[in-house]
Every structure is written in structure tokens, then in C-alpha cells.
Amino acid sequence: MSLHALEPGKTAPLHDRDAAPPKDLPAGEELEQEMAELAGRMDELATALYAEGRRSLLVVIQARDAGGKDGTVRKVFRAVSPQFLQVTEFGRPTAEELSHDFLWRVHSKVPPYGHVGVFTRSHYEDVLVVRVRELAAERVWKARYEQINDFEKMLTQNGVTLLKLFLHVSREEQTRRYRKRLAKPEKMWKFDPGDLDDTAHWDGYTEAYRDVFEKCGTEHAPWYVVPADDKDARNLLVARLTVKTLERMDPQYPAPEFDVEEMLKRIG
Secondary structure, rough: OOOOOOOOOOOOOHHHHHHHOOOOOOOOHHHHHHHHHHHHHHHHHHHHHHHHHOOOEEEEEEEOOOOOHHHHHHHHHOOHHHHHHEEEEOOOOOOHHHOOOOOHHHHHOOOOOEEEEEEEEOOHHHOOHHHOOOOOOOOHHHHHHHHHHHHHHHHHOOEEEEEEEEEOOOOHHHHHHHHHHOOOOHHOOOEEEEEHHHOHHHHHHHHHHHHHHHHHHOOOOEEEEEEOOOOHHHHHHHHHHHHHHHHHHHOOOOOOOOHHHHHHHHHH
């Protein structure tokens, strides 16, 4: 199965059943083998992108709490050398960040040319949590859809390719992951009591995400909804999409600016 981008102007229902893993995906050793092959290919392409040094890839990962953002980064993007991988997690805005426009803190974290950047949460929090928690007036967050589209269009016109992923988990799976975190001391640090407050706003976030897909899904920066109840299936789908995007970018190693034969002669 290959995931398809949402059509511009279209949204997704986000039913719980849509979070289940596709039935036609490989499993067990076959899945592990494909993941290994994708990791190798991702490494090749990311290395060529770094050598080329003219463009970058920005992967935006959004999800509900316990949706698997951190696990996806660990399992999928470890294939990219730390030398040219940039991971940014956006938490609650600081006082300084709040004293600027909402995109100020995001723009400086866009990966430089030659790099693969991953955002766990992003500028979309300013039309999601800000909307659901009523942290800004409706007229303020509604204006941000167009501002985000303009921002992303500017990035793509300047050599940044965007891959926007929503990791879709069901309510039941989110609850199971919360319980698992609270059952293990080494997992408890990831649990935030405030997450339960967001769970109470499940329907509000669903509506907010649907509007994000409809209003901020564009030809130059479409959205993909990744079924994420099964972690292995999620990682495989994200790896496939990342490799497919890099292959479409088709980074090329630069030609040497020196005479290769002459250098070989000098080396002896």
C-alpha cells in the first residue's frame, strides 16, 4: 500500500477505524527487511542532498498526544547521519517567542540547505491547541491559515521541500499508551497530566485537524494521514514516504571543480 496525499481543499474523516494498519503491509521479517532497505536508500539520498547543498527537506510531524512522534523520529530518521539531520521539537512558546509573530520561532529552525529537518509539532500548533484551548481570538487563528500557506509557499520557492504527516491514532490506542507509560518508571517522565485535559477535547481537535487539512493542504505542501495505531506499520509508511519524497527531489552529487586525473597523479 502507498499512501496518497490529501487533495488540496479536501480533508479526512479521522475515524478511529482509519488508524488501524493497512492489511496489505508486510509483517515480521519481511517488514524488517524492507525497513532495512529503506534505511539504506534514505542514507544514500540524504548524503547526496548534503553534498549537493542547494535544497533541504522539512518533514513536519503532527499527532495527538501519545501519537508516536518521538518513536517515529527514533526508528525512521536514524538512517540519516546526525551530520545533516536536524530535529526540532516545539513545546509551549517561551515569553520571548510570544513577543514575536507566531512564525518567528519556526522560521529560524527550518533546515539549512543540504539537511533533512524534522519538526515534532510545528507552526500548526497555532491553529490547533491555540484554537481548541481558546488561547487566541477566533479572528486571530483563522487568519493564520493563509499566513501558513504563504509561509510554506515561500519555503518551497526557496528550495525547501515539505513533507507533512499526521500520525493518526485511535482514542483506544491513545488510552492504552497512556496506561503503558504509567506502568513503567522509565516511561512515566513522558506522561503529562495536562495531556488528559486535551483528551477531553478529542472532538475539538478532530475538527481542528480536519480544517488544517482542508485549508492548508496545497499542491506544493500536501498532507498525508498515516495510520499509526501499529508502530511498525507507521514507521514503514513514514519511511516509504520519506524515501519517495527524496527520490522525487533527486539530489545530485556536484561535479568536481578540479582535474581528477591531475589529482590522482599528484597523489601518486
